[in-house]
Ligand SMILES: [Zn+2]
Protein backbone atom coordinates (compact mmCIF):
# COMPACT_ATOMS: atom_id res chain seq x y z
CA UNK A 310 0.00 0.00 0.00
CA UNK A 311 1.80 3.08 -1.28
CA UNK A 312 1.54 6.70 -0.18
CA UNK A 313 2.07 8.70 -3.38
CA UNK A 314 1.51 12.12 -1.84
CA UNK A 315 -0.07 13.63 1.26
CA UNK A 316 -3.82 13.94 1.10
CA UNK A 317 -4.23 10.93 -1.17
CA UNK A 318 -5.48 7.51 -0.07
CA UNK A 319 -2.92 4.72 0.00
CA UNK A 320 -2.76 2.83 -3.28
CA UNK A 321 -2.58 -0.93 -3.68
CA UNK A 322 0.28 -1.81 -6.01
CA UNK A 323 2.53 -4.68 -6.95
CA UNK A 324 6.16 -3.63 -6.45
CA UNK A 325 9.48 -5.45 -6.69
CA UNK A 326 10.50 -7.47 -3.64
CA UNK A 327 12.82 -5.42 -1.43
CA UNK A 328 16.46 -6.57 -1.48
CA UNK A 329 18.22 -6.71 1.88
CA UNK A 330 21.53 -4.84 2.00
CA UNK A 331 24.34 -6.16 4.20
CA UNK A 332 23.20 -5.96 7.83
CA UNK A 333 19.53 -5.91 6.89
CA UNK A 334 16.92 -8.60 7.37
CA UNK A 335 14.30 -9.52 4.79
CA UNK A 336 11.11 -9.93 6.79
CA UNK A 337 7.81 -11.52 5.83
CA UNK A 338 5.27 -9.22 7.43
CA UNK A 339 2.52 -10.92 9.43
CA UNK A 340 0.98 -7.89 11.07
CA UNK A 341 1.57 -4.14 11.19
CA UNK A 342 -0.05 -1.74 13.61
CA UNK A 343 -1.60 1.49 12.40
CA UNK A 344 -0.48 4.57 14.33
CA UNK A 345 -1.66 8.17 14.54
CA UNK A 346 1.74 9.07 13.06
CA UNK A 347 0.63 7.28 9.88
CA UNK A 348 -2.38 9.60 9.79
CA UNK A 349 -0.12 12.64 10.24
CA UNK A 350 1.99 11.42 7.29
CA UNK A 351 -1.07 10.81 5.10
CA UNK A 352 -2.51 14.19 6.06
CA UNK A 353 0.79 16.00 5.36
CA UNK A 354 1.25 17.16 8.96
CA UNK A 355 4.56 15.30 8.95
CA UNK A 356 6.82 15.26 5.93
CA UNK A 357 7.86 12.17 4.01
CA UNK A 358 11.29 12.35 2.40
CA UNK A 359 10.60 10.19 -0.64
CA UNK A 360 7.50 9.03 -2.38
CA UNK A 361 5.93 6.69 -3.05
CA UNK A 362 6.46 5.38 0.46
CA UNK A 363 5.18 2.29 2.25
CA UNK A 364 4.00 3.38 5.71
CA UNK A 365 3.78 1.23 8.82
CA UNK A 366 6.19 1.08 11.76
CA UNK A 367 4.79 -1.52 14.16
CA UNK A 368 5.79 -4.61 12.24
CA UNK A 369 5.68 -8.21 13.39
CA UNK A 370 7.00 -10.81 11.00
CA UNK A 371 9.47 -13.60 10.49
CA UNK A 372 12.89 -13.40 8.93
CA UNK A 373 12.48 -14.87 5.44
CA UNK A 374 13.41 -18.52 5.30
CA UNK A 375 13.28 -18.98 9.08
CA UNK A 376 10.80 -19.00 11.92
CA UNK A 377 12.63 -16.24 13.82
CA UNK A 378 9.93 -13.77 14.86
CA UNK A 379 11.00 -10.14 14.98
CA UNK A 380 9.44 -6.76 15.70
CA UNK A 381 10.40 -3.68 13.70
CA UNK A 382 9.77 -0.31 15.37
CA UNK A 383 9.71 3.34 14.28
CA UNK A 384 13.44 3.89 14.95
CA UNK A 385 14.97 2.33 11.86
CA UNK A 386 18.54 3.64 11.83
CA UNK A 387 20.76 6.03 13.79
CA UNK A 388 24.21 7.42 13.02
CA UNK A 389 25.90 6.26 16.21
CA UNK A 390 28.18 9.31 16.06
CA UNK A 391 26.24 12.45 16.92
CA UNK A 392 26.19 13.86 20.44
CA UNK A 393 22.77 12.34 21.08
CA UNK A 394 23.77 8.85 19.93
CA UNK A 395 26.94 9.04 22.01
CA UNK A 396 25.02 9.97 25.16
CA UNK A 397 22.40 7.21 25.17
CA UNK A 398 19.79 9.35 23.44
CA UNK A 399 19.59 7.73 20.05
CA UNK A 400 15.89 8.65 19.94
CA UNK A 401 17.10 12.23 19.31
CA UNK A 402 19.74 11.32 16.68
CA UNK A 403 20.22 14.19 14.23
CA UNK A 404 20.31 11.81 11.29
CA UNK A 405 17.82 9.16 12.47
CA UNK A 406 15.81 7.35 9.84
CA UNK A 407 12.36 6.18 10.70
CA UNK A 408 10.51 3.10 9.52
CA UNK A 409 7.53 3.90 7.34
CA UNK A 410 8.68 7.48 6.79
CA UNK A 411 12.32 7.48 5.62
CA UNK A 412 12.45 3.73 5.01
CA UNK A 413 9.64 1.59 3.56
CA UNK A 414 7.57 0.04 6.32
CA UNK A 415 5.11 -2.71 7.00
CA UNK A 416 1.96 -2.06 5.02
CA UNK A 417 3.35 -4.69 2.65
CA UNK A 418 3.94 -8.41 2.43
CA UNK A 419 7.72 -8.02 2.65
CA UNK A 420 10.03 -5.44 4.16
CA UNK A 421 13.72 -5.03 4.96
CA UNK A 422 15.09 -3.64 8.21
CA UNK A 423 18.47 -3.01 9.81
CA UNK A 424 19.02 -6.06 12.01
CA UNK A 425 20.42 -3.90 14.83
CA UNK A 426 17.09 -2.12 15.23
CA UNK A 427 14.86 -5.22 15.18
CA UNK A 428 13.63 -6.82 18.38
CA UNK A 429 13.45 -10.57 18.79
CA UNK A 430 9.90 -11.53 19.72
CA UNK A 431 9.73 -14.88 21.42
CA UNK A 432 6.61 -16.95 20.83
CA UNK A 433 3.77 -15.62 22.91
CA UNK A 434 1.01 -13.23 22.05
CA UNK A 435 -0.44 -13.50 18.53
CA UNK A 436 1.24 -11.34 15.87
CA UNK A 437 -1.69 -8.92 15.61
CA UNK A 438 -1.69 -8.36 19.35
CA UNK A 439 2.08 -7.94 19.61
CA UNK A 440 2.20 -5.30 16.84
CA UNK A 441 0.74 -2.38 18.86
CA UNK A 442 3.47 -2.78 21.47
CA UNK A 443 6.03 -1.61 18.91
CA UNK A 444 4.97 2.02 18.85
CA UNK A 445 1.85 2.62 20.90
CA UNK A 446 3.32 0.50 23.68
CA UNK A 447 6.85 1.86 23.44
CA UNK A 448 5.92 5.52 23.30
CA UNK A 449 3.39 5.07 26.09
CA UNK A 450 5.93 3.33 28.23
CA UNK A 451 8.64 5.93 27.60
CA UNK A 452 6.11 8.64 28.45
CA UNK A 453 5.19 6.87 31.68
CA UNK A 454 8.85 6.52 32.70
CA UNK A 455 9.42 10.24 32.01
CA UNK A 456 6.32 11.13 34.02
CA UNK A 457 8.15 10.31 37.26
CA UNK A 458 6.53 8.10 39.86
CA UNK A 459 2.94 9.35 39.88
CA UNK A 460 0.43 7.97 42.36
CA UNK A 461 -2.37 9.59 40.33
CA UNK A 462 -1.93 9.53 36.56
CA UNK A 463 -4.14 11.26 34.02
CA UNK A 464 -4.31 9.93 30.45
CA UNK A 465 -5.65 12.28 27.78
CA UNK A 466 -6.95 10.38 24.77
CA UNK A 467 -7.69 6.72 25.31
CA UNK A 468 -6.46 5.11 22.10
CA UNK A 469 -3.83 2.50 21.31
CA UNK A 470 -1.05 3.92 23.50
CA UNK A 471 -3.23 4.77 26.50
CA UNK A 472 -4.91 1.36 26.53
CA UNK A 473 -1.47 -0.21 26.93
CA UNK A 474 0.08 2.27 29.37
CA UNK A 475 -3.07 2.06 31.51
CA UNK A 476 -2.44 -1.64 32.04
CA UNK A 477 1.20 -1.02 32.99
CA UNK A 478 0.33 1.84 35.34
CA UNK A 479 -2.43 -0.10 37.09
CA UNK A 480 -0.11 -3.10 37.52
CA UNK A 481 2.39 -0.74 39.16
CA UNK A 482 -0.26 0.32 41.65
CA UNK A 483 -0.98 3.75 40.19
CA UNK A 484 -4.46 5.28 40.12
CA UNK A 485 -5.41 6.04 36.54
CA UNK A 486 -7.88 8.72 35.44
CA UNK A 487 -8.80 8.61 31.74
CA UNK A 488 -9.97 11.66 29.81
CA UNK A 489 -11.64 11.17 26.43
CA UNK A 490 -13.42 13.26 23.82
CA UNK A 491 -16.53 14.69 25.47
CA UNK A 492 -19.36 12.19 25.42
CA UNK A 493 -17.23 9.25 24.27
CA UNK A 494 -18.81 6.88 26.76
CA UNK A 495 -17.56 3.79 24.89
CA UNK A 496 -13.89 4.79 25.37
CA UNK A 497 -14.61 5.73 28.97
CA UNK A 498 -16.13 2.30 29.63
CA UNK A 499 -13.15 0.70 27.88
CA UNK A 500 -10.75 2.62 30.15
CA UNK A 501 -12.61 1.47 33.26
CA UNK A 502 -12.54 -2.09 31.96
CA UNK A 503 -8.73 -1.84 31.78
CA UNK A 504 -8.45 -0.66 35.36
CA UNK A 505 -8.86 3.11 35.21
CA UNK A 506 -10.39 4.25 38.48
CA UNK A 507 -12.26 7.07 36.81
CA UNK A 508 -13.01 8.04 33.22
CA UNK A 509 -14.64 11.19 31.95
CA UNK A 510 -14.53 14.02 29.43
CA UNK A 511 -11.44 16.14 28.79
CA UNK A 512 -13.46 19.10 30.11
CA UNK A 513 -14.07 17.35 33.42
CA UNK A 514 -12.07 17.76 36.59
CA UNK A 515 -10.29 14.69 37.97
CA UNK A 516 -11.46 13.34 41.33
CA UNK A 517 -7.95 14.00 42.71
CA UNK A 518 -5.10 16.32 41.69
CA UNK A 519 -2.85 14.56 39.17
CA UNK A 520 0.80 13.81 39.91
CA UNK A 521 1.36 13.41 36.19
CA UNK A 522 -0.60 13.53 32.98
CA UNK A 523 0.24 12.05 29.60
CA UNK A 524 -1.38 13.66 26.58
CA UNK A 525 -1.79 11.29 23.64
CA UNK A 526 -4.45 13.28 21.80
CA UNK A 527 -2.92 15.69 19.24
CA UNK A 528 -4.83 18.64 20.69
CA UNK A 529 -2.71 21.50 22.06
CA UNK A 530 -5.58 22.90 24.11
CA UNK A 531 -5.22 19.88 26.39
CA UNK A 532 -1.84 21.13 27.63
CA UNK A 533 -3.20 23.99 29.78
CA UNK A 534 -6.17 21.80 30.71
CA UNK A 535 -3.89 19.06 32.03
CA UNK A 536 -1.55 21.52 33.76
CA UNK A 537 -4.49 22.99 35.67
CA UNK A 538 -5.32 19.55 37.09
CA UNK A 539 -1.70 18.68 37.90
CA UNK A 540 -0.45 19.11 41.44
CA UNK A 541 2.68 21.10 42.37
CA UNK A 542 5.81 19.25 41.29
CA UNK A 543 3.86 17.21 38.76
CA UNK A 544 4.70 16.53 35.13
CA UNK A 545 2.69 16.83 31.94
CA UNK A 546 4.09 14.74 29.10
CA UNK A 547 3.09 15.32 25.47
CA UNK A 548 3.49 11.93 23.84
CA UNK A 549 2.45 12.63 20.26
CA UNK A 550 4.74 13.49 17.36
CA UNK A 551 2.44 16.27 16.22
CA UNK A 552 0.09 18.52 18.13
CA UNK A 553 -2.00 21.54 17.28
CA UNK A 554 -0.75 24.82 18.72
CA UNK A 555 -0.86 25.21 22.47
CA UNK A 556 -2.96 28.18 23.58
CA UNK A 557 -1.32 30.62 25.96
CA UNK A 558 -1.98 30.10 29.63
CA UNK A 559 -1.19 31.94 32.86
CA UNK A 560 2.22 31.31 34.36
CA UNK A 561 0.65 30.32 37.66
CA UNK A 562 -0.52 27.07 36.03
CA UNK A 563 3.13 26.09 35.48
CA UNK A 564 4.44 27.66 38.67
CA UNK A 565 4.98 25.31 41.61
CA UNK A 566 7.69 23.32 39.84
CA UNK A 567 5.35 21.72 37.39
CA UNK A 568 7.18 20.26 34.37
CA UNK A 569 5.91 20.28 30.81
CA UNK A 570 7.80 18.07 28.38
CA UNK A 571 7.52 16.02 25.22
CA UNK A 572 8.57 12.49 24.37
CA UNK A 573 10.23 11.85 21.03
CA UNK A 574 10.63 8.48 19.35
CA UNK A 575 12.20 5.58 21.22
CA UNK A 576 15.53 4.02 22.01
CA UNK A 577 16.30 0.34 21.59
CA UNK A 578 16.61 0.14 25.37
CA UNK A 579 13.00 1.35 25.66
CA UNK A 580 11.93 -1.48 23.37
CA UNK A 581 13.82 -4.13 25.27
CA UNK A 582 12.41 -2.88 28.57
CA UNK A 583 8.79 -2.90 27.42
CA UNK A 584 9.00 -6.22 25.60
CA UNK A 585 10.46 -7.83 28.74
CA UNK A 586 7.77 -6.23 30.90
CA UNK A 587 4.78 -7.06 28.66
CA UNK A 588 4.40 -10.78 29.47
CA UNK A 589 4.88 -10.20 33.21
CA UNK A 590 1.83 -7.91 33.54
CA UNK A 591 0.60 -9.37 31.12
CA UNK A 592 -0.31 -6.60 28.69
CA UNK A 593 -3.34 -7.66 26.65
CA UNK A 594 -3.84 -5.47 23.62
CA UNK A 595 -7.28 -5.01 22.14
CA UNK A 596 -7.08 -4.84 18.36
CA UNK A 597 -9.30 -4.28 15.35
CA UNK A 598 -7.81 -6.03 12.35
CA UNK A 599 -7.96 -5.13 8.68
CA UNK A 600 -6.68 -6.87 5.56
CA UNK A 601 -3.76 -5.14 3.80
CA UNK A 602 -6.14 -3.77 1.18
CA UNK A 603 -8.18 -2.26 4.03
CA UNK A 604 -5.39 0.04 5.23
CA UNK A 605 -7.37 3.12 4.16
CA UNK A 606 -10.38 1.86 6.15
CA UNK A 607 -8.12 1.48 9.16
CA UNK A 608 -6.81 5.04 8.76
CA UNK A 609 -10.36 6.40 8.32
CA UNK A 610 -11.57 4.56 11.42
CA UNK A 611 -8.61 5.85 13.40
CA UNK A 612 -9.24 9.41 12.24
CA UNK A 613 -12.91 9.16 13.18
CA UNK A 614 -12.14 7.69 16.61
CA UNK A 615 -13.95 4.44 15.80
CA UNK A 616 -11.13 2.18 17.02
CA UNK A 617 -11.22 0.67 20.49
CA UNK A 618 -7.62 -0.15 21.37
CA UNK A 619 -5.38 -0.45 18.30
CA UNK A 620 -5.89 -0.89 14.55
CA UNK A 621 -3.70 -3.55 12.99
CA UNK A 622 -3.16 -4.69 9.42
CA UNK A 623 -3.31 -8.48 9.42
CA UNK A 624 -1.41 -9.84 6.43
CA UNK A 625 -2.86 -13.29 7.03
CA UNK A 626 -6.35 -12.00 6.65
CA UNK A 627 -8.35 -12.60 3.49
CA UNK A 628 -9.48 -9.55 1.55
CA UNK A 629 -13.17 -10.45 1.58
CA UNK A 630 -13.14 -11.07 5.31
CA UNK A 631 -15.27 -8.32 6.82
CA UNK A 632 -13.51 -6.14 9.35
CA UNK A 633 -14.08 -7.02 12.94
CA UNK A 634 -12.76 -6.86 16.44
CA UNK A 635 -10.59 -9.51 18.01
CA UNK A 636 -11.32 -10.09 21.62
CA UNK A 637 -9.28 -8.60 24.43
CA UNK A 638 -6.14 -10.55 25.15
CA UNK A 639 -5.03 -14.11 24.51
CA UNK A 640 -7.08 -16.87 26.13
ZN1 LIG B 1 23.09 10.07 15.81
Ligand SMILES: [Zn+2]
Pocket residue numbers: 344345346347366383444445
Ligand atom coordinates in the same frame (compact mmCIF):
# COMPACT_ATOMS: atom_id res chain seq x y z
ZN1 LIG C 1 3.75 5.21 15.87
